[in-house]
Amino acid sequence: MTTASFAGRAVSRIGYGAAQLARLSDRRDDAVSLLRRAIELGVDHVDTAEFYGFGFANQVIREAVRPADDVLIVTKVGADPNPDGPLPLRVAQRPEQLRASVEANLRGLGLDRLPVVNLRRIDSGPGVRPEADQVVDFDDQLATMTALRDEGKIGAIGLSCVTLDGFRRAQPAGIACVQNAYSLVTRGDEDLLRACSAAGVAWVPFFPLGGGFPGMPKAADEPVVHEVAASLGLTVAQVGLAWLLHHDPGVLLIPGTSDRAHLEANLAVGEIVLDAAALATLDGVESRSNEVLLG
Template identity: 35%
Template sequence: MNTSLGGTLQIGGDLPVHRLGFGTMRLVGDGAWGEPQNPEEARRVLCRAVELGVTLIDTADAYGPEVAERLICEALHPYPPGLVIATKGGITRQGPAKTEYVGRAGYLIQCVEMSLRRLKLERIDLYQLHRIDPRTPLEESLGALRQMQEQGKIRHIGLSEVTPAEIEQAQKIVPIVSVQNRYSLADRRHEQTLNWCEQHNIAFLPWYPIAGGKLLKPDHPFAQTLKQLAARYDASPAQLSIAWLLHRSPVMLPIPGTSQVKHLEENIAAAALPIGPDEWAQLEAASQEPS
């Protein structure tokens, strides 16, 4: 059981990672607010993820806020060679599931500096703008991140929750190497963006990669097909959902998160599922049926 079974991806052409990463939002309190219920288990999850071959850990200063970054440092610093810590800035959090987008240059520069301090890094390998702030020109937001990149404090820059047009606009300001959008087997709202990323060899990090299944009605044909195929491989629907993401595109980099070691190990095991082309075709056809 190792994430290497899911294949590798070169982010930005020079940053190799295994294509099954780990997302840290679920390590903190509900609504991405506050401390974890079990801090020791949270740190064990992070350590176990690295043991199982995870080479990309995705986080953000808004998780907690600040809690997830601190936990990563407590559990893993000094970091093993080859481990990429990807973090994000540009969202402020006022309470559980309460956020506001802030893209002002001064604020983003502060975000980068504080993430560097909390993570005990000299350079962040992948820094993603958490959301585009509609009140701030994109040139100002990405100009600030470009400045930090020129200073050697950021290696690569990515975006989150964007359209192809927004990526193209951003590319005129600074090179973009990754996109993190909501996407899952049950939630294909960003299919066009994924296709664009695949055509331009940009890493696509789907967030909410499993829980999107909650959107399905129990009597939906897709839900039944997913359950039947999972049982055929002695797997869970969640594992099959992760395996499908890895199969869907070579630029896909799923980052399923959990606060329990047991669930982490189940997620990682999805990389080894020997699903055949007939089963993928059956699952794909069922997912396209109307609800």
């Protein structure tokens, strides 16, 4: 599997997103086994959050990942678990909430330092929007994240759901990665991707096959994606993921699954070669908006 630079180290370009571990919350041993299998297959980058499964994902990572595995664990702040609410998370954008979220992730993961923490802004992309006291100045948030880095509680700062202007504003703070919703069918952040690539900042798309929320475009709804998959003997998901790897060398994938067969199919994408004709066909798919709001 090829590698790319992330937070000052080389990692495999296909990692693992831990959100779907929550589907195994009543089968903890299976969740641990799944993550161990991912590591055995070369995964050295795991993306998580304390609100994934209300802490369950972090607990599984704490049990499954060993120091000798040398896995880069990336987490995020900007939202907190909300087990009693209509959505499984609540917005937590204020500086004191960001700090409390870092502390919660440290406890959940059993770490003294979080290698990378993504500050999830909610000014763009699918999901919710800030209201009332959750409308917080970006500079105040960056100051908090920088202070946490200076204190040694986090190693590097990433951004999520950020605009191009926001990324440029944050660059002086030192940004390791950007996580935005981006896929073959939702390519509205192309200029931001190019800016990250030029700056050597890792691009880590979430919802890499589209979908994610009802109403969002999906790669699986595109007939040409099915045609390319059939011609190559691949699944539609593999084609969508392979396109991302071919699209820019700074792309790092974090597909999530609770199924071992799907895990192995996702990781096999690193060996897929799309020829010029297939890439041209896929590049021609129309990009549509992913701005689906919840709440």
